[in-house]
Amino acid sequence: MIYLDYASTSPLKQKVLEGLHKCLNEEFANPSSAHKLGKGLAKKLEQLEKDFLKDFDPEAELIFTSGATESNNMIIKGLDFEDNEHILYNRADHPSIVNVVESQKTPRVAFDEKNLLEKINGKSRLLLLTHIHNLSGVITPYLDQVKEIKKKYPRLHVHIDGAQAFGKYSISDIGADSYSFSGHKFGGPKGIGGLFLNSDVDLKPLIEGGGQQKELRSGTINYPFIHALSLAYKQREDAQKVMGLKEMIKSELKEYFQFPFEHMNTSAFILLAQIEKVSSDILLRFLESKNIYISSSSACSSKIKGFNPTYNAMGIEEKYHKNILRISLSSQTNQEEIKQFCIEVKEVFKEIKHLLRK
Amino acid sequence: MTNYKTLVLSVDELWLKGKNRKYYFKGFKNHVKAIIKRLHNDSTICRNESQKLVVESPTPFTQELIDALIWLPGLQSLRPSVEVNSDYKVIIDEAMKLVDQVGLEEKTFKVLCKRKDKSFPIKSTEVNQNLGNLIPENFPHLKVDVKNPDLFLEIKIYSHKTFISFETYKGIGGLPSGMTGHLLTLISGGFDSPIASFLMAKRGCSQDYIFFYAYPYVGEEVKDKILLMMEKLKRFHYRSRLYVVPFGDVQNKIAKSCHTEYRTLLFRKYMLECSSLLAKDINAHGLITGDNLGQVSSQTLENITALDQATSMSIFRPLVGLNKKEIIKMSRDIDTHDISTIPHDDACSLFAPDAPILRPDPNYLEQYYKKNDFTQDLKQALAEAEVYTFDCRRNNI
Structure with missing residues (x-):
């Protein structure tokens, strides 16, 4: 099997699997319990938190959640808005931002890759940025401007969705108020992730109950998964190595694909490709029959033109909406796999080339 | 109650x-x-x-x-x-x-x-x-x-x-199931073939079904749609089977070897040939198709005639005299409408020429048939077919 869909989810790294297994077996106690077992785990947990926070901001807090979707929800729904204050968001972003913002009563203002600074004003309360875009791999150009923006608009909360960046790229010294991530995007388990949060932020909790995790998120603390998360995080992804693989695909397949976002600053781990004339679903199925897995435009293909609002917001022309592929890599990907992948793609094109000229 | x-x-x-x-x-x-x-x-x-x-x-x-x-x-x-x-x-x-x-x-x-x-x-x-x-x-x-x-x-x-x-x-009237004989229905995801099947079921024909599954050119959702459709069609029968025949490779072979404008016609020809092979195997007396006249540009009298001449089985086309609106009305009556409208990819539209042939040249067809014998491919496809059985005595497949 050649798996090139790491941006959707990744398999557990071997060490994570082993560590998780052991931890589930031995460190099952509730860190909130008053006995020795619980207290011991509470201490370990504190250390794990510190290790994570070191990379973001040692003064901040870390709330463990079920993943970036929950963390994004916490911020969008939990922040207090005064009359006429609005949310700034990008329609091209992940549904856990766009759909949540659009379902709120809070006023919203959309921005894109170019016009953010024109849209911010004194009434802007929350700015939602995406560190690395989940489809195009574009690294947000606003990352370097966060501190400046914060200085000018101190009441503006800057939140970053880091689902595709955490564990792969540095998150220190960005200056954001909060940052969300998911474990399963970098070899950790599914269902665990977190929210970094500056300690002066006042947030209404999404999940209430026993008040575990600083009254911000209730529910028994999932120590084994948090432990596994930290194991995955310690085995950092190697962006430089992966960039080499990505460049290899780009040069090998340039006759077959266009790479509409590659003139921008993009992640090593995500490559968006556009095909002329052939629906990407067909290529996806040809490849799956060869045991190669990538992502295509849409999970559900549709006879109706296939208009995709996210692609539209990303600036992809509608005629290409059914012709988009996402190839996503990880440090676990090797050169052999990429070579084989390129060979198979060329094979498929040979097989269907007569369909391209009518 | x-x-x-x-x-x-x-x-x-x-x-x-x-x-x-x-x-x-x-x-x-x-x-x-x-x-x-x-x-x-x-x-x-x-x-x-x-x-x-x-x-x-x-x-x-x-x-x-x-x-x-x-x-x-x-x-x-x-x-x-x-x-x-x-x-x-x-x-x-x-x-x-x-x-x-x-x-x-x-x-x-x-x-x-x-x-x-x-x-x-x-x-x-x-x-x-x-x-x-x-x-x-x-x-x-x-x-x-x-x-x-x-x-x-x-x-x-x-x-x-x-x-x-x-x-x-x-009730739907007509004649009890199986009284007039057994036929094989060529089913697709659209409006027409389920109605054709219904009309012949009403006339007492028990039926099996054949679906040409052009994977990987179409996705699994098309097959799921056909299975949903079968839930409606099985209501007319005592027992019927659905043969899901892998056809992507055959279609690609045909597309590669013929003039582009003949693709649609030749796909149909070999679907009918494949169906005839199966029909003989399962003792069906003939084939049912949802063909209409002039509904799409390839449905010309000339094309229909050419296909009849190239097929060894009788082909029943109960929709030939119906208008699209009449077909859609019937699909509402028998509850197939909402399944037919589920969007899906159609392999033929991917392969489809911009302008399909309307009046085929008999000489070209004759030569093409002579040069290309797909019998083995069709038999192979049939051998690899997935078969689903629907039996009114049992709840599920």
Whole structure:
């Protein structure tokens, strides 16, 4: 099997699997319990938190959640808005931002890759940025401007969705108020992730109950998964190595694909490709029959033109909406796999080339 | 739910059948009994009463059973009835309860009381008159019309028991399943082929189905759609099978080797050839297609003729004289409409030439057939087909 869909989810790294297994077996106690077992785990947990926070901001807090979707929800729904204050968001972003913002009563203002600074004003309360875009791999150009923006608009909360960046790229010294991530995007388990949060932020909790995790998120603390998360995080992804693989695909397949976002600053781990004339679903199925897995435009293909609002917001022309592929890599990907992948793609094109000229 | 313990099923067209009548009636009865056995948990008695089949059980029949029976080919109508003690007050009460259930639409009705037991103290005409007055008084939207009523309130009084019925479920009519023979239907995800299948089912043809699955050019969702469609089509049959034939490779081979504008025609030709091979195997007498005339540009008389000439089996095209609107109306009537409209990728549209051939050149076709023999590929595809069986005696595949 050649798996090139790491941006959707990744398999557990071997060490994570082993560590998780052991931890589930031995460190099952509730860190909130008053006995020795619980207290011991509470201490370990504190250390794990510190290790994570070191990379973001040692003064901040870390709330463990079920993943970036929950963390994004916490911020969008939990922040207090005064009359006429609005949310700034990008329609091209992940549904856990766009759909949540659009379902709120809070006023919203959309921005894109170019016009953010024109849209911010004194009434802007929350700015939602995406560190690395989940489809195009574009690294947000606003990352370097966060501190400046914060200085000018101190009441503006800057939140970053880091689902595709955490564990792969540095998150220190960005200056954001909060940052969300998911474990399963970098070899950790599914269902665990977190929210970094500056300690002066006042947030209404999404999940209430026993008040575990600083009254911000209730529910028994999932120590084994948090432990596994930290194991995955310690085995950092190697962006430089992966960039080499990505460049290899780009040069090998340039006759077959266009790479509409590659003139921008993009992640090593995500490559968006556009095909002329052939629906990407067909290529996806040809490849799956060869045991190669990538992502295509849409999970559900549709006879109706296939208009995709996210692609539209990303600036992809509608005629290409059914012709988009996402190839996503990880440090676990090797050169052999990429070579084989390129060979198979060329094979498929040979097989269907007569369909391209009518 | 009403307490229906008796169902009266009228059979369509038996009067046409002279000597075959017994055979047809038996076929119909078998189908009914099979469905009852699956959906009814108590014993039943099934008896013939002139042109009708009467089914009785000690426990009430469910709506689910009634909903299944009304799709059986050959059923003209079904009337469920309640059974009460032959006590005048009880009869009137129950009759009013049944009437209360028909809804608020304005309708006309007629009361038809028959005293099988002449010792019953109240005469039929009196029952008729009483209810004829009582009903409009209580349900002003219902009016008496003795000549041409929308609804009949039937009351049959025996010495101990009385049967009351008011509702009529219309069946699809036609001839009992399998009475006229067995055919193989070429099914796709659209509007037409399910209706073609329905029309032939109504004429007593049992059927198996063949679906050409152009994976990887189309996705699994197309197959899922066909399976959903089969849930509707199986209602007409005692037993039928769906053959999902992998056809992507064959289609690609054809596309590679022919003039682009001939692709659509030649795909059809080899689908028909493949279907003929299967039909012979499963003893089907012919093929059913959803072909229409002129609905899409490739459906010319010339193309249809060319395909007939190149196929060894009879091809039945029951939709050939129908307009699209008529087909869509029928699809609503038989509940296939909402499945047909589920969007899906169509392999043919991917392969489709910008302008398909309208008047094929017989010489080119002859040469093409000579040069290209796909028999082995078709046999191979059939050998690799997935087969799903639908049996009215069983709940699931």
